[in-house]
Amino acid sequence: MSVYAILFDQTLCVGCRACEEACQQENHQPPHQAEGLDAESLTWVEDLGDENYARHLCMHCENPTCASVCPVAALQKSPLGPVTWSAERCIGCRYCMLACPFHVPRYQWNSPNPELRKCQMCAHRLAQGRPTACAEACPTGATTFGRRRTLLREGRNRIESDPETYLETIYGRQEAGGTSVLMLLGRTCGTAHLPANVPPYDLPRLTWGVLEKLPLIIPVWGVFLGGVYWLTQRREAVARAEGAEKGEQQ
Numbered sequence: 744m745s746v747y748a749i750l751f752d753q754t755l756c757v758g759c760r761a762c763e764e765a766c767q768q769e770n771h772q773p774p775h776q777a778e779g780l781d782a783e784s785l786t787w788v789e790d791l792g793d794e795n796y797a798r799h800l801c802m803h804c805e806n807p808t809c810a811s812v813c814p815v816a817a818l819q820k821s822p823l824g825p826v827t828w829s830a831e832r833c834i835g836c837r838y839c840m841l842a843c844p845f846h847v848p849r850y851q852w853n854s855p856n857p858e859l860r861k862c863q864m865c866a867h868r869l870a871q872g873r874p875t876a877c878a879e880a881c882p883t884g885a886t887t888f889g890r891r892r893t894l895l896r897e898g899r900n901r902i903e904s905d906p907e908t909y910l911e912t913i914y915g916r917q918e919a920g921g922t923s924v925l926m927l928l929g930r931t932c933g934t935a936h937l938p939a940n941v942p943p944y945d946l947p948r949l950t951w952g953v954l955e956k957l958p959l960i961i962p963v964w965g966v967f968l969g970g971v972y973w974l975t976q977r978r979e980a981v982a983r984a985e986g987a988e989k990g991e992q993q
């Protein structure tokens with residue numbers, strides 16, 4: 744189980760979008776009001792009407808399906824909690840976009856050099872012992888950061904002490920085998936538009952069940968993609984070496 748998590752309490756959110764703003768700043772994106780998750784919006788505060796809001800971001804699954812289908816290990820789960828994506832490794836096959844049960848990863852379709860985009864749980868900040876930028880910026884405590892175990896306990900306490908306010912389950916405690924983003928949902932806050940049918944167990948075992956039934960196609964495709972990856976790396980290494988050689992000759 745990962746060490747850290749983000750807890751979003753829908754009943755405390757006032758829709759100020761400080762989390763969105765902090766996220767954009769932290770990720771060097773132009774300031775804007777998000778209208779959904781997209782290449783420039785790694786988190787989105789959805790206005791549900793009647794002063795109710797929902798937050799959307801990568802759930803940082805304990806056993807992420809996106810990572811399990813990636814043929815070159817461009818997505819990886821850190822023991823601290825974040826599921827991170829590596830530009831150096833990614834070959835752009837976009838299997839992860841199809842595999843994610845929460846429909847999170849986005850692609851820079853309009854860029855000549857497109858990248859996959861999703862929340863990285865501020866992994867660089869966690870490595871420095873700092874909380875995520877969104878949790879630090881939230882003025883009401885609707886988004887908090889801490890140890891996953893502690894946040895689960897805190898969530899249970901809030902539900903038990905005020906069962907009329909909260910739905911009785913913590914979204915993310917079990918979904919897809921558990922996630923590093925946990926959500927407390929209000930009974931009268933309207934639907935938070937979170938996928939309702941995510942099974943309460945690790946999904947990679949399903950993807951591997953399917954892959955096992957495709958003994959020829961997948962290994963061959965995997966070898967092909969691995970080859971493409973190797974060729975890309977090789978081409979870049981050659982270009983670097985040639986550049987260095989030219990530099991020496993000048």
Ligand code: SF4
Pocket residue numbers: 801802803804807808809810826842843844845846847848861
């Ligand atoms: S929510 Fe989707 S993108 Fe995020 S870790 Fe889980 S499977 Fe991967």
Ligand code: SF4
Pocket residue numbers: 765766767769770785786800862863864865875876877878
């Ligand atoms: S954890 Fe970091 S990258 Fe993810 S939504 Fe919060 S601020 Fe953005």
Ligand code: SF4
Pocket residue numbers: 755756757758759760761762763788796798880881882883884885886
């Ligand atoms: S900063 Fe906090 S209160 Fe403001 S929109 Fe984000 S989660 Fe809600």
